[in-house]
Amino acid sequence: MHRLMLDIRNFDNKVNQMVKKGQVPGMTHFSVGEEAANVGAIAAIGQQDFITSNHRGHGQSIAMEIDLNGMMAEIMGKATGTCKGKGGSMHIADLDNGNLGANGIVGGGMGMAIGAALTQKMKNTGKIVLCCFGDGACNEGTFHETLNLASIWKLPVIFYSINNFYGISTPIKNVINVDYNYQRASAYGIPGHFIEDGNDVVAVYEKVQEAVDYVRNGNGPVLVESLTYRWFGHSTSDPGKYRTKEEVDSWKKKDPIVKFRNYLVDNNLATAQELDELDVQSKAAVEDAVKFALSSPEPSYESAFEDVFAD
Ligand SMILES: Cc1ncc(C[n+]2csc(CCOP(=O)(O)OP(=O)(O)O)c2C)c(N)n1
Ligand SMILES: [Mg+2]
Structure with a gap:
């Protein structure tokens, strides 16, 4: 989990530099600061399970152990990318x-998640779906429709909201009349869980693990909410005027990677030296991914017409 959190941090820091150099087409949303909320939750599901993601999906893709070379090439729109350069950062x-899949439509993954969950239920696969989205997405109509359907059909899906306090520049507290979105679970007759410190990867893992057991045992869906914070702007085009420097700095002091590092060292689970070495390896893997992506070809024009229809 520590290595994956480092990979998210190092990967996104690198992409941020490349955006500034004009090497990345399109808009990019970063997961820096939200590493624990992503890694802890995804570590709790099984290898065979599924996720759906959203526009801020880098952290989730990396937590799912995507090949970093393919992901970097995808973000740069190259033919060797995970989706042959047709998706980019948001897809x-x-x-x-x-x-x-990540998704540029806020709430767009929710319908896909319950569709996938219905498939698992009908085919009796025993697999579950972790549906990841932000706090702002909870005010989309699809949130209500999918929680309701998943509830009455007892679908194997965890609705997982990563609450970073804002939907772009809108504070979530200004647009809901409850304290937190997890409290809305009661309206659908399903359990709602709250992870107050979503920067504590162990706390996230343990709480989502509880939800995984409940859902895998055929009890229907669960709504889980983690509190965390994005360190960067909403996207690469955000001057961030709606947040004070003090607020951002106070969250940087609650760095999820430092927190887990201290936990591992204090409990004699790893030495500081071992963790430093992991960071060296992570940075090298990201540099390799950049080299791979930069030296990869652009997609051909003809490839735009491939993979349009399924057989
Ligand atoms: C249906 C839809 N409405 C609006 C947008 C524009 N938009 C992109 S991200 C975003 C905010 C999403 O906030 P949240 O769900 O909290 O995710 P976060 O960016 O904070 O991770 C909005 C309004 C969109 N992409 N899709
Ligand atoms: Mg948000």
């Missing part, structure tokens, strides 16, 4: 490894 899908 990475890694179907062979259970990632049903």
Whole structure:
């Protein structure tokens, strides 16, 4: 889990630099600061399970152990990308490894998630779906429709809201009349769980694990909410005027990677030296991914007409 959190941090820091150099087409949303909320939750599901993701999906893709070379090439629109360069940052899908896709439509993954969950139920596969989205997405109509359907059909899906306090520049507290979105679970007759410190990867893992057991045992869906914070702007085009420097700095002091590092060292689970070495390896893997992506070809014009229809 520590290595995956480092990979998210190092990967996104690198992409941020490349955006500034004009090497990344399109808009990009970063997961820096939200590493624990992503890694802890995804570590709790099984290898065979599925996720759906959203526009801020880098952290989820990396937590699903996507090949970093392919992901970097995808973000740069190259033919060697995970989706042959057709998806880019906001539409990475890694179907062979259970990632049903990031999504540029806020709330867009929810319908896909319950569709996939219905398939698992009808085919009796024992697999579950972790549907990841933000706090803002909970005010989309699809949130209500999918929680309701999943509830009455007892579908094997965890609705997982990563609450970073804002939908772009709108504070979530200004647009809901409850304290937190997890409290809305009662309206659908399903359990709602709250992870107050979503920067604590162990707390996230344990709480989502509880939800995984409940859902896998055929009890129907669960809504889980984690509190965390994005360190960067909403996207690469956000001057961030709606947040104070003090607020951002206070969250940087609650760095999820430092927190887990201290936990591992204090409990004699790893030495500081071992963790430093992991960071060296992570940074090298990201550099390799950049080299791979930069040296990869652009997609051909003809490829735009491939993979349009399923056989
Ligand atoms: C249906 C739809 N409405 C609006 C947008 C524009 N938009 C993109 S991200 C976003 C905010 C999403 O906030 P949240 O769900 O909290 O995710 P976060 O970006 O904070 O991770 C909005 C309004 C969109 N992409 N799709
Ligand atoms: Mg948000």
